[in-house]
Amino acid sequence: MLFLCLAVVLFNTGRTNGLSFHSFGNEFEYIATEMNESLVNFDTSAVKTSWMRQPVNHFDPIDTRTWKMRYFQRHDMWKPKKPIYLFLGGEGPASPVFLKTGIMYDLANETNGAMFASEHRYYGKSKPFQNFTSENLAYLSARQALADSARLLKLIKSMPKFRSSKVVVVGGSYSGNLAAWMKLLYPELVDAAIASSAPVLAKKYFYEYLETVSDDFEQYGPAGCWDKIAAMFSRYEKLFQSDDGIETLKVEENICDSCDMSKSENRELFFMEKASQFMYRAQYGNPGVIKDYCESNFTSNFRKVKNQNLIWNERSECYYYDFDEMIVSIRSIDWLTAWIYQTCTEFGYFQTGSSDDQPFTKNISVEFYYRMCTKLFGPDFNEERVDRGVRDSNKLYGGLKPNVSHVVFVNGDMDPWSRLSVLEDLSYESPAKIISQSSHCRDLFSDRESDHEELKDARAYIRYLIKDWIGEGNYKKP
Structure with missing residues (x-):
């Protein structure tokens, strides 16, 4: 949607106070660029x-x-x-x-x-x-x-x-x-x-998105790829359960010391950014792209996946996961603000991790998206507003x-x-x-x-x- 679509929340043009937010942007940006080539x-x-x-x-x-x-x-x-x-x-x-x-x-x-x-x-x-x-x-x-x-x-x-x-x-x-x-x-x-x-189909809980990403990697990845993904995300989840684990993760993933990774919304940003690497390749790739990514141990590049990390602090050269800073940056990107408004008021399309049939854990919740809607547009843009928009869209169309x-x-x-x-x-x-x-x-x-x-x-x-x-x-x- 299309994309974009709101598979993840930010595109790689946003910069605020030394923070760079990265994601894979809108459909037209990607398709038009590839066509131009x-x-x-x-x-x-x-x-x-x-x-x-x-x-x-x-x-x-x-x-x-x-x-x-x-x-x-x-x-x-x-x-x-x-x-x-x-x-x-x-x-x-x-x-x-x-x-x-x-x-x-x-x-x-x-x-x-x-x-x-x-x-x-x-x-x-x-x-x-x-x-x-x-x-x-x-x-x-x-x-x-x-x-x-x-x-x-x-x-x-x-x-x-x-x-x-x-x-x-x-x-x-x-x-x-x-x-x-x-x-x-x-x-x-x-x-x-x-x-x-x-x-x-407008839909609030779009848990099927990650199910399809999972199916793609299971079908087209080499033997053991899906299990490696599941083990990696399960380990992230386990490390977040203790202070020592969080410190270990900060060192391994070069997360800024000042990040409060005990906050649920900051953890969800982390999981969203990690899952987006796989989401991008499923949405825009092909069997060869998925196979290469698995065989590279999840390091190979693919087209516009440049610095495919959600938040990078240029001053400190570390990754900075902060929900409130993300909201500030979204407001500086007009097309992204507009598209999130449409998801909050018409379509939902919230890619959650609520399904058991995917390896990315359940650490991306629908509440994350509700918080984003209310933070960006006000308290009236809550779950009830999302439900009403989804219902009205499906009734009209x-x-x-x-x-x-x-x-x-x-x-x-x-x-x-x-x-x-x-x-x-x-x-x-x-x-x-x-x-x-x-x-x-x-x-x-x-x-x-x-x-x-x-x-x-x-x-x-x-x-x-x-x-x-x-x-x-x-x-x-x-």
């Missing part, structure tokens, strides 16, 4: 940056305040009466890379389509307010963002040249939710949708059974987020596609030489479905 000598003049006025509140006609939403467009491949493709922005800055490569680009190239990419309100440069107070964040929701996209599509369709064009929306992770929900709430505007790795047609739900079977997605066909016109040995949002990329055949075949199947649904037929089914 495949581009060579792209003519950037083909993509235009545009802005559109949007209401602060679509659902209050008395509120006349507006703000400017950023979006990108590219029309050089378009021919009259051909389709419109819109890549929906998610929990991070929008990127023009989705108009240069990837499955949407491939579809536009094959059908002479026009391409657009929107930026989600409160992310990137599309900010209704500069100050992210709880009061100002009240207008941040999927429902408001969907209304933004609907107004953008209406603007596009008002242009004479696009009036007869079919509309396809595309999204991955949280924006994959939005793609499916656009077809649900605005069927008159959207003809087809790709919902990639979309966790459409339909959870795992959204009432949609002409939407394809795509998931990699390695992806922990797939546990909240549609994995069985809803109908003949709303199929689910599961790709073996594949991770988060891999179907959104263009084919690469290193991709296995099932992944390439899945992309061909998705393109076939979309072209069939929008009347660009006469294509052989893969």
Whole structure:
């Protein structure tokens, strides 16, 4: 979600008072970076940056305040009466890379389509307010963002040249939710949708996330890997049970002397950071990545896992686990504040360690996330508020059974987020596609030489479905 998603709490750009907080960031950051690496000598003049006025509140006609939403467009491949493709922005800055490569680009190239990419309100440069107070964040929701996209599509369709064009929306992770929900709430505007790795079920206790990480390492790691993980985390847990053990752990893990590791929330930060190494590789990796990590005794690097340690004190050159300092740093990172607000008010998605079917112990509790919500946004953002948001989201959008047609739900079977997605066909016109040995949002990329055949075949199947649904037929089914 997508990511991000809130698999862990911080990304590697936050710095406050000499503290660096590290995690793996949002989906768009990761996907856009990897897609960009495949581009060579792209003519950037083909993509235009545009802005559109949007209401602060679509659902209050008395509120006349507006703000400017950023979006990108590219029309050089378009021919009259051909389709419109819109890549929906998610929990991070929008990127023009989705108009240069990837499955949407491939579809536009094959059908002479026009391409657009929107930026989600409160992310990137599309900010209704500069100050992210709880009061100002009240207008941040999927429902408001969907209304933004609907107004953008209406603007596009008002242009004479696009009036007869079919509309396809595309999204991955949280924006994959939005793609499916656009077809649900605005069927008159959207003809087809790709919902990639979309966790459409809002859920408070997302214990299944670590279960899937566990399954990935058990299935693809060499013999004994899972047991080594379990032994390592069990030892951490045992050391935290005594003062001497904590001192031993501080020396071994280079934890700052001033850290009070007797506090439960600081211990949970430690376990979250340690588990995030495995979470990242399950969410974005492949069987080879997992095998290499196990064989390296959990030291090998993987893409953007740079200094994949939650807190580093540059002055003292030690790791500093402090919940209150974490809250301060989150407030300095707008996109992260915004995404946590959405999890606290709409989706939950709290990856806890409450399951017995995983080796990372039970030292990441749902109470940790409640404390984060109330510390960031105020006492009203408590468990009851989370429960209400989760309930309302599933009621509005339909959870795992959204009432949609002409939407394809795509998931990699390695992806922990797939546990909240549609994995069985809803109908003949709303199929689910599961790709073996594949991770988060891999179907959104263009084919690469290193991709296995099932992944390439899945992309061909998705393109076939979309072209069939929008009347660009006469294509052989893969």
